[in-house]
Amino acid sequence: MHQFIQRRARLIEHMRSNGGGVAIVPTARELLRNGDVEYAFRHDSNFYYLTGFVEPDAVLVLVVDASRDGRAQSLLFCREKDVEHEIWHGFRHGPEGARDSFGFDAAFPVAELAQRVPSLLAGASAVYGCPGQDGEWDAQLASWLNAVRRQARSGVRAPAAIVDVRQLLGEMRVVKDDSELASMRRAAQISAEAQLRAMRCARPGMTEYQIEAELLYEFRRSGADAPAYPAIVAAGANACVLHHNPGAAVLKAGDLLLIDAGCEYQSYASDITRTFPVTGRYSGAQRTMYELVLAAQMAAIAAVKPGNRFSDPHDAAVRLLAQGMLDTGLLDRNKVGAVDDVVGNGDYRRFFMCRTTHWLGLDVHDAGDYGEATASVADRPSRLLRPGMTLTVEPGLYIRPAPDVPEQYWHIGIRIEDDVLVAGGACEVLSHGVPKTIAEIEAVMTR
Template sequence: MTHQPYTRRRQHLLTTLADGVAIIPTAPERIRNRDAHYPYRFDSYFWYLSGFPEPDAVIVLVGGTNPREILFCREKNEERETWDGFRYGPETACHAFGFSEAHPIASLEQMLPDLLANRRSLWHSLGHDADWDQRIAQALNTVRSRNRDGTRAPGEIRDLRGVLDHMRLSKDDHEIDIMRHAADIASAGHACAMRACRPGMAEYELEAELAYEFRRRGADGHAYTPIVAGGANACILHYVDNNKLLAAHSLVLIDAGCEVGGYASDITRTFPVSGRFNPVQREVYEIVLAAQQAAIAAVRPGASFTDYHQAALRVLSQGLIDLKVITGSVDGALESEAYKPWYMHRTGHWLGLDVHDVGDYRTGSADDDWVRLAPGMALTVEPGLYFRPGAQVPKALHGVAVRIEDDVFVSADGCTVYTSAPRTIAEIEEVMRHD
């Protein structure tokens, strides 16, 4: 891997710190049960600034006229490496990841008060981790205890997340390349699940197809717990049981993405278990697809984050009128939110190191205070319609649920859809042909 993108981000952050100090710890290892751990996943903020994969590590950035980029990490340890695997150690990590200096993690507690002394500000993600809040408070108390010799503690403590959230909202070329790769792998996984699908299979069998294809193509694994929801299960937005059988002539909704190099892809596809859409399924699917196409067309620089949601709502509302689910006009449906029983979520979210990535959506409380889209932003476009069994809709719609989700980069003159799983009815039915 190359350390230059991470170094550039640290140096950009240092310009914000001025004469301050920033402390960015990675995530701790988590116990699953007894002495077994969950698979390790680093903290996204830490990874964004380092690319360093090990636990027990902390970045300290010291601003000012002589800036310092310091990594604290585990020392080399032959015995632990025999049990747990390779460790970089401070010396190797310093060069491999482009830091100006590196020290053993065990020395952090001793060094931290000196790093904080006589600095104007401390930048830290307050309230994110109680243990770290306490450790930093202890270091500050140590600095304050030296006030008789003229040593000053930082006069202000500032939340680092706002600065980093703003940085992470606009993806650089390094991030875009990784996210495209994650999207390619996830798209292939969804196509694989379509080809494998047969009536009578269990939902978890399709989940297994996805997991195999993701790992086979080099992904680190799922970016989030996948949803594989057959029939009416798809009316449960966060259904993750994935343990029911797939009935012939029903639809199955799969919401799944993979993680590559820390970055998430996020795709949803809905397709017929038997390989062919029936007329009602086809009609609902075409409405949702048209809503997605209208939303994608509204993603462009200068548009607000809510514009593409409103574009989808207009098409979905007209579709609900055509299906005889609601009555009246589209404008009336939008004003009264008559669509909400069947479309209750937003049309997308930011995407990046976290599947629901960081970054503000609004800059204030007024109706027009939504964030304006700009080149480099990555987001999802995911309209849907959900008709629960027993709902006050035509009986043929009971248990029908469709969502279509793709990943999009805002470009200089519009947007680019960078996921490529089969999406139109013709594409899906062609992939699912069982010749």
């Protein structure tokens, strides 16, 4: 648990250098699905990043008093031990167990939160929280602050500033430590095996939801916590819907099948996409478009290195895709001009309408700013890549029927996505375990 203690220490040091204060970071709420049945609980990512604690009804409070040599306390509020409740719902650490197991200075029953927090806020210069994330929490914090303000005539000072702690934690989370990378490598490995399983079992007559079942089976069989996000399993024309939900659509001979699926392992996400032919062989038109997307992805991956900007992989992919759109007739050069015009005017967005990359970590679209911290927010450059950053690389083509589009390309949807770690030299592709060249995929499927 040392990594969680170290992360809390980093946040405390930032608070100390900025005049101290109180940070309040709750975990997620348990939510009813229907009747008296809850949705499967998943802890808040920022709370987990700082604590490693996965039980519901828990709140982390960090108290940093800059007026007394920066003395700091790390406090947890959690559910009490309850033998009767544990018979029905499982083990609880309780405050004492949580304090000892997770390295807090002190821990209290969560029922005491409202009683204790106002006294912790009294005299603090700032409160660090998550404003706007949860209306009930916003109201609760406001009531605590008002309780402190009512003591003003007694010389008690309420915090003068509310700081969004998510900005600070996003900067911490954007560079992964060794323990995080170990979890992400395993998540990518499991997801790669699931993609391979889908390739090996896919055949005409199956449905999208049957392929989804194979993915979910491999995730859980291999020890994953859960899917990192709802899987996308899209056959034929459905692949042109970027976030298609698996349904009863039947896989047909001649179709491409696009699978965007990743598991979560020890709370860390993977995110992999492959597009392959249901019958094991790409047609001529499919092969042309697949090779174009693959070339764009390889160019983007080559741009993932320290000192390059976050936008460089996207720019590399877009330029290759734009040239390919002109070469194959998806775009009429007599109407849109040369490749520089296509890129500059954004004409490529007709067939590639999204970004190529996003951060990856505790969330599949992970925390962290994409731009440099500059005075001019409207015109700030994309941020520089550093070792330890993890991102996806996922160019694609989504070709819907239109009179000016060659008919052989209609309904072709292709995306190729890998999870990539910025390393000291060449980047590391965490999801290397699943094939993506045409020769590799056809060999797997025909074997």
